[in-house]
Amino acid sequence: MNSYQKEQSDALDMVRSLLSTFSPEERQKLESEVADYLGFREEVASFLSTHFSRVCTQKCYQSRLSACCTREGIITFFADVVVNALMSQDREINLLLEVLKKPNNGFKCVYLGEKGCLWRLKPIVCEMFLCEHAKKEVFSENRQLKHKWDELKQREKLYTWPDRRVVFDTLESYFIEAGYSSPLMYMHNSPGLLRVKQRALSGTASCKGGD
Numbered sequence: 001m002n003s004y005q006k007e008q009s010d011a012l013d014m015v016r017s018l019l020s021t022f023s024p025e026e027r028q029k030l031e032s033e034v035a036d037y038l039g040f041r042e043e044v045a046s047f048l049s050t051h052f053s054r055v056c057t058q059k060c061y062q063s064r065l066s067a068c069c070t071r072e073g074i075i076t077f078f079a080d081v082v083v084n085a086l087m088s089q090d091r092e093i094n095l096l097l098e099v100l101k102k103p104n105n106g107f108k109c110v111y112l113g114e115k116g117c118l119w120r121l122k123p124i125v126c127e128m129f130l131c132e133h134a135k136k137e138v139f140s141e142n143r144q145l146k147h148k149w150d151e152l153k154q155r156e157k158l159y160t161w162p163d164r165r166v167v168f169d170t171l172e173s174y175f176i177e178a179g180y181s182s183p184l185m186y187m188h189n190s191p192g193l194l195r196v197k198q199r200a201l202s203g204t205a206s207c208k209g210g211d
């Protein structure tokens with residue numbers, strides 16, 4: 001298991017371990033935190049399946065043509081792991097842990113199985129990635145679709161870009177307060193994202209100061 005796989009596996013273990021201690025009420029509370037984000041993901045999935053399924057075929061994923069799943073280590077946020085675990089059956093999480101134990105030959109994502117991605121709800125970075133070929137094929141025929149995609153990309157930030165309170169940050173905080181820590185907690189350990197938070201805070205403070 002390489003260091004990437006170890007980080008992923010540890011994060012999955014942490015999430016599963018805390019979730020297993022939850023009462024139904026606590027679980028429901030966490031699910032309601034992510035409900036709006038899940039609605040957004042459904043909208044994105046529907047857009048992609050309607051307009052891109054003819055271009056992004058299974059064949060593309062299985063060959064090495066697809067730029068999205070052919071990278072050895074994709075970025076996954078801790079919140080991606082939490083949301084996916086909330087939606088998955090135990091056996092699906094076990095499968096992820098199993099593949100993480102196997103050596104990866106390096107030309108594709110460790111989570112890419114024979115029928116596609118093994119995550120029930122794939123990481124946001126993967127979902128929002130469209131290769132140049134696919135974009136050209138679809139958007140050159142219909143500029144309206146390009147505008148719609150741009151709008152979805154903007155809305156993604158409402159959940160993942162911490163210049164305000166975002167669910168990806170909230171979910172990390174939830175686990176940090178419970179005593180967990182992971183390198184995947186980028187909202188709390190990426191210098192770039194910490195700067196975004198800091199700038200947003202100083203903006204809020206100076207607005208209040210100006211009142």
Ligand code: SF4
Nearest residue numbers: 069109111112117126
């Ligand atoms: S996590 Fe899933 S969607 Fe993302 S690169 Fe890996 S196989 Fe592809």
